[in-house]
Amino acid sequence: MSEDLQSRLKHLVSAIHDPHTGQPLGDAVRALAVVDGKVAADIVLSYPAAGWADRLARVVHDTLEADEDVEAVKVDVGFQVMEHAVQEGLTPVQGVRNVLAVSSGKGGVGKSTVAANLALALQAEGARVGILDADIYGPSQPRMLGLEGGPRTTDGQKIIPMAAHGLQAMSIGVLVKQDQAMIWRGPMAIQALQQMFEHSLWEDLDYLIVDLPPGTGDIQLSLSQKIPVAGAIAVTTPQEVAVDDVRRAALMFSKVRIPVLGVLENMSTHICSNCGFEEAVFGSGGGERIAAELGLPMLGQVPLNAGLGRSTDQGAPIVVSEPDHPTSQRFREIARRTAALLSVQARNTAVRMPSIKIVE
Structure with a gap:
């Protein structure tokens, strides 16, 4: 039951629309754990979003809390910027x-x-x-x-x-x-x-x-x-x-x-x-x-x-x-x-x- 609930809830959160990318959160949902009805979700965006993190956390919180099997919710939102591809034949500069x-x-x-x-x-x-x-x-x-x-x-x-x-x-x-x-x-x-x-x-x-x-x-x-x-x-x-x-x-x-x-x-x-x-x-x-x-x-x-x-x-x-x-x-x-x-x-x-x- 716990694994089914965890899978269902992670699917729900992963499907939340990100208005900045125009895509679902998807892999930004790094982890989601469920213990005795208590849910902890870890969201790691791939772009800086300090001005939106709290709103996103509320959206995720409300989405999870709406499930009848959930008693308490904790959501963390962070970000990690990755290095992206450049023109062929060139390499990114150090730093x-x-x-x-x-x-x-x-x-x-x-x-x-x-x-x-x-x-x-x-x-x-x-x-x-x-x-x-x-x-x-x-x-x-x-x-x-x-x-x-x-x-x-x-x-x-x-x-x-x-x-x-x-x-x-x-x-x-x-x-x-x-x-x-x-x-x-x-x-x-x-x-x-x-x-x-x-x-x-x-x-x-x-x-x-x-x-x-x-x-x-x-x-x-x-x-x-x-x-x-x-x-x-x-x-x-x-x-x-x-x-x-x-x-x-x-x-x-x-x-x-x-x-x-x-x-x-x-x-x-x-x-x-x-x-x-x-x-x-x-x-x-x-x-x-x-x-x-x-x-x-x-x-x-x-x-x-x-x-x-x-x-x-x-x-x-x-x-x-x-x-x-x-x-x-x-x-x-x-x-x-x-x-x-x-x-x-x-x-x-x-x-x-x-x-x-x-x-x-």
Whole structure:
């Protein structure tokens, strides 16, 4: 009877729908034990979900408690981020489980603002996160994250990423003078970025957010071929001109076999800071249309409000400066959705060789 009850209850919990992956919990139900009508369930998600764990625990609790043979229920919800597959011929860099590229087909859609807040939102959900500013010609992250000074090095070989609100951060903007124009040709820019990526001493990151430069030219394509990326996010606005460029960006990622996890629509509406009136000043439905056309999930929509832009200008993005703000909560929902969709992608099954040091 006890084994039959345990099997039945585990089946019930495993069938609970996960709104972030769009799939049943399934193997996330690591263990379920029944002793004299008392049930203990252990749920281990494959993506960070601190903002949802309590709600999920309640859903599991209520599902189990509804069974007439159950007297008491205890539910634990945790997470473990796994390493996912990257482009063929590339291997993940030491210290980074997954690289997520934030891309836009054109400039002016708020991609860097999205990248900074997405990184902080993933961190708020419980992950260890870093951010790499890949825009060599126009680095934005030093100002957005309030980075000051320059990074330290270890024995002259490795760069120690700078700390920014708990993130590990690196940008060409902290290696050169603030007003210095980068007049490098494409190959030099690509080499500089690759060196920043590979020579930085990233420490036990679940996710490294790469804020790619806008566009789909030779530089972006080359970077996508040289940096091992587990998944990409396409940022757009509702305007058709931005949507057209997302289509090109998605095609670029398809050519280099990087899965696009979904579309994020920024500046979806404008919210008046005085009266709260919400208006679709850039049109509406562009993100949803391109997502449907490309067969991609819609990760979420972020409204345009004064606090969002002001916070990044001040070096403290809204997710960290106003964590309870509706826009901050929206970013956390998008972060959970993004990480969850990555979690159902193919895992990296390559065996890492250990580092061996010979000490006399």
